[in-house]
Amino acid sequence: MKIEINNVWKKIGQTEVLKDINLEFEGGKIYGLRGKNGSGKTMLMRAICGLINVTKGGIVINGKKLGKDMSFPDSVGVLIENPAFIDSFSGYRNLKALADINHIIGEEEIKNVIKLVGLDPNNKKKYKTYSLGMKQRLGIAAAIMEKPEIILLDEPINALDENGVEEIREILFNLRSEERIIIVACHDREELDALSDEIIEIHEGSIVSKLSEKNA
Amino acid sequence: MKGILKHDLYSGICCLFTKILTFSLIFFFEGTRAVTLARLKEIGNISFFENLTYVFYGCKPFVNLAEAGEVFSMPIIWMVIQFYLAYIIGGYPLNDMKQYGINLLVRTKSRTKWWFGKVIWGVLITTVTYMAGYLVVLLVTLLTGGSIVGMRPEAAILYNDDFSMFNNAQMALIVFVFPLITAISVSILQMALMFLFNEVIAYAMVVFLCVAGVFYESPFLLSSNSMAARSMNMILNNSYAMVIAGSLILIIVSIIIGAFTIRKKNIYDN
Numbered sequence: 460m461k462i463e464i465n466n467v468w469k470k471i472g473q474t475e476v477l478k479d480i481n482l483e484f485e486g487g488k489i490y491g492l493r494g495k496n497g498s499g500k501t502m503l504m505r506a507i508c509g510l511i512n513v514t515k516g517g518i519v520i521n522g523k524k525l526g527k528d529m530s531f532p533d534s535v536g537v538l539i540e541n542p543a544f545i546d547s548f549s550g551y552r553n554l555k556a557l558a559d560i561n562h563i564i565g566e567e568e569i570k571n572v573i574k575l576v577g578l579d580p581n582n583k584k585k586y587k588t589y590s591l592g593m594k595q596r597l598g599i600a601a602a603i604m605e606k607p608e609i610i611l612l613d614e615p616i617n618a619l620d621e622n623g624v625e626e627i628r629e630i631l632f633n634l635r636s637e638e639r640i641i642i643v644a645c646h647d648r649e650e651l652d653a654l655s656d657e658i659i660e661i662h663e664g665s666i667v668s669k670l671s672e673k674n675a
Numbered sequence: 676m677k678g679i680l681k682h683d684l685y686s687g688i689c690c691l692f693t694k695i696l697t698f699s700l701i702f703f704f705e706g707t708r709a710v711t712l713a714r715l716k717e718i719g720n721i722s723f724f725e726n727l728t729y730v731f732y733g734c735k736p737f738v739n740l741a742e743a744g745e746v747f748s749m750p751i752i753w754m755v756i757q758f759y760l761a762y763i764i765g766g767y768p769l770n771d772m773k774q775y776g777i778n779l780l781v782r783t784k785s786r787t788k789w790w791f792g793k794v795i796w797g798v799l800i801t802t803v804t805y806m807a808g809y810l811v812v813l814l815v816t817l818l819t820g821g822s823i824v825g826m827r828p829e830a831a832i833l834y835n836d837d838f839s840m841f842n843n844a845q846m847a848l849i850v851f852v853f854p855l856i857t858a859i860s861v862s863i864l865q866m867a868l869m870f871l872f873n874e875v876i877a878y879a880m881v882v883f884l885c886v887a888g889v890f891y892e893s894p895f896l897l898s899s900n901s902m903a904a905r906s907m908n909m910i911l912n913n914s915y916a917m918v919i920a921g922s923l924i925l926i927i928v929s930i931i932i933g934a935f936t937i938r939k940k941n942i943y944d945n
Contacts, residue, residue, distance in 0.1 A: 501943075505941075510777065510780070510941070510942040510943065511941040511942060511943060512939055512941060530784060530785060531780065531781050532781075536781070537777065543778070544775065545682070545685065545686055546690075547690065556678065556681065556682065557678070559681075560678035560679075560783060
């Protein structure tokens with residue numbers, strides 16, 4: 460599993476939100492994206508999952524160029540900014556609706572992933588009545604439930620309490636495998652240090668440093 | 676595709692129940708007004724077709740009336756119907772794309788499928804809202820003792836035109852087919868413009884089409900084809916097939932524009 464980001468630029472209006480990004484992500488690692496608000500972390504994630512088209516350069520995933528050989532990565536799970544679900548569905552029903560698109564997983568796996576993120580699969584509460592933390596947990600569940608090769612999580616620990624943060628960290632460690640790349644953007648420096656094998660620092664759309672966790 | 680459709684049917688139609696209800700209240704208001712007016716004018720109970728003709732009458736082009744020195748009155752309710760439908764159409768697809776739609780896009784891996792889902796949604800939501808409106812007018816008519824079909828010469832007093840020369844099939848074209856197919860084509864056009872520009876510009880263009888259609892008559896001002904005051908001439912001139920073909924062409928062109936636009940669309944919040 461490999462993602463190559465080659466000389467990627469993204470311009471929105473007159474603003475260059477990504478400037479000459481060159482990165483390589485390999486399976487088996489958790490990558491942390493660090494940077495201030497508006498530094499380009501989320502935009503980079505959107506580019507990797509095919510939601511935005513880059514202005515210059517290219518993103519190659521397992522030898523296939525995004526936007527040319529494929530519109531979206533073959534196997535990706537995302538949580539970008541705020542989780543978005545159907546308000547009047549329960550957590551389970553929301554995940555079931557998404558799982559029914561590709562039929563990769565069944566009811567049992569959905570229930571397991573809900574339990575894994577610390578929610579109750581039998582809870583009939585509507586999504587709109589969920590607390591922020593519960594919404595975040597469900598968003599993470601949706602991103603990881605089909606065990607995708609690429610997992611992109613933007614601020615996954617937002618609104619989570621200490622226990623929640625620990626649980627999510629544990630889940631991500633368990634998901635780490637040679638076939639999978641996990642990229643996490645987080646404003647919490649300490650948490651990102653604890654979670655990541657490599658940390659990439661972005662400032663005003665440019666990569667300013669790439670460090671392994673030990674050196675971070 | 677099935678997953679996209681299921682989501683659109685639920686989030687885009689069932690969850691818009693209040694808006695659909697509000698839309699049908701406009702029909703209730705206008706349908707009741709027609710019944711009251713008919714009683715005041717002492718022409719008896721009006722039929723469903725007569726009532727719908729009142730709702731969709733619209734107006735003759737302002738320029739023609741001005742030339743003939745006739746009085747022009749703005750078709751306010753007809754415009755409210757068009758604007759409110761445009762408001763319903765404008766509120767869903769782009770928001771969905773930026774929020775829940777992301778879940779669908781990364782799973783279906785196809786922007787085109789997502790767009791076709793929205794096209795189907797556009798056709799369905801327009802049909803459902805109009806059907807709700809028709810149903811309300813039908814109930815108002817039946818509850819006030821009116822029949823379903825039939826156009827009487829005396830009903831011309833309601834809208835200043837005599838529709839009694841038209842048979843039921845022709846009236847069905849005037850009050851069902853033209854308004855609905857026009858509304859569907861304008862809705863799909865609005866959606867394509869939304870992705871090409873943004874929601875505000877798309878809405879403004881639809882409003883422009885409607886307002887310009889009130890004042891002038893042109894094949895390009897498609898919205899006015901839903902006015903009974905205009906479509907009656909299409910039946911008389913035997914040009915109704917052209918109008919239907921025009922709407923279908925606009926639908927196809929809008930679908931193609933949307934499909935190309937969506938492929939290059941950047942999906943982010945601001």
